[in-house]
Amino acid sequence: MTGASTIAPDEAIIDVVGVRKTFPSIGSRGGCVALDDVHMSVRRGEVVVIIGPSGSGKSTLLRTLNALVAVDRGVIRIAGREVTDPKTDLPKLRADVGMVFQHFNLFQHKTALENVVLPQRVVRRRSASEARDRALALLDRVGVLDRQDHYPGQLSGGQQQRVAIARSLAMDPSVMLFDEATSALDPEMIGGILDLMRGLAEDGMTMVAVTHEMGFARDVADRVIFMDGGAVVESGAPEAVFANPQSERARRFLSQIH
Ligand SMILES: Nc1ncnc2c1ncn2[C@@H]1O[C@H](COP(=O)(O)OP(=O)(O)OP(=O)(O)O)[C@@H](O)[C@H]1O
Numbered sequence: 001m002t003g004a005s006t007i008a009p010d011e012a013i014i015d016v017v018g019v020r021k022t023f024p025s026i027g028s029r030g031g032c033v034a035l036d037d038v039h040m041s042v043r044r045g046e047v048v049v050i051i052g053p054s055g056s057g058k059s060t061l062l063r064t065l066n067a068l069v070a071v072d073r074g075v076i077r078i079a080g081r082e083v084t085d086p087k088t089d090l091p092k093l094r095a096d097v098g099m100v101f102q103h104f105n106l107f108q109h110k111t112a113l114e115n116v117v118l119p120q121r122v123v124r125r126r127s128a129s130e131a132r133d134r135a136l137a138l139l140d141r142v143g144v145l146d147r148q149d150h151y152p153g154q155l156s157g158g159q160q161q162r163v164a165i166a167r168s169l170a171m172d173p174s175v176m177l178f179d180e181a182t183s184a185l186d187p188e189m190i191g192g193i194l195d196l197m198r199g200l201a202e203d204g205m206t207m208v209a210v211t212h213e214m215g216f217a218r219d220v221a222d223r224v225i226f227m228d229g230g231a232v233v234e235s236g237a238p239e240a241v242f243a244n245p246q247s248e249r250a251r252r253f254l255s256q257i258h
Pocket residue numbers: 023024032033034052053054055056057058059060061
């Protein structure tokens with residue numbers, strides 16, 4: 001292709017450089033190295049799916065990205081913020097780096113609407129009417145507008161996860177992180193949440209997702225990262241990683257889940 005010089009260079013929105021995380025020993029349980037010199041870079045608009053065996057460090061890596069887990073060593077930068085700098089404003093960081101959890105983490109004593117309004121008021125300092133309008137538009141987008149006055153306990157898991165996604169989106173994040181967002185859902189709810197995630201990807205959202213849904217990784221990811229033992233073992237296009245894994249560890253893992 002000619003004219004390549006007119007194409008802007010890929011812009012990294014997430015940069016993880018040399019990150020190490022250890023957890024101390026608890027009682028007789030020895031400590032562990034959860035992340036061992038991890039490097040990762042994500043371009044704006046890229047969808048990265050992290051796969052790997054249980055305990056390989058996937059969730060820990062994701063949680064370092066919005067400082068839910070503090071690293072021992074290394075540097076993480078996201079959208080112009082230095083996550084690993086102790087002076088970083090954490091509420092603002094977490095608004096800009098939205099996270100969707102396996103267990104939703106909604107405020108139980110607030111309605112669906114209030115769950116989406118509240119962080120906008122507190123962190124983004126929006127007026128009540130602006131926050132409400134935005135919340136209603138997003139609840140509509142994720143398909144739970146008719147449940148706006150329900151409390152989380154009155155919603156199905158799939159509906160709660162939709163509210164949680166709306167809550168993150170309401171902050172206008174630069175990046176969305178999904179930590180096994182469908183793992184706690186009944187099977188019939190999973191497809192709807194994956195469809196929502198796919199829609200966000202199609203809209204150009206930068207996303208990093210830890211998931212056991214290999215179909216999603218195959219169809220939606222621009223890049224798949226395979227982790228084992230706290231390290232990034234492979235990183236490549238889904239076709240390449242799934243069809244032709246380079247490492248024995250990835251080959252073994254993929255052969256077990258097929
Ligand atoms: N808060 C913690 N305290 C002590 N050890 C921890 C803690 N969180 C994670 N670990 C350990 O760190 C390692 C990586 O865990 P992590 O949850 O990141 O793995 P994972 O790949 O996400 O696993 P899974 O797929 O089972 O969720 C594991 O050995 C785990 O036991």
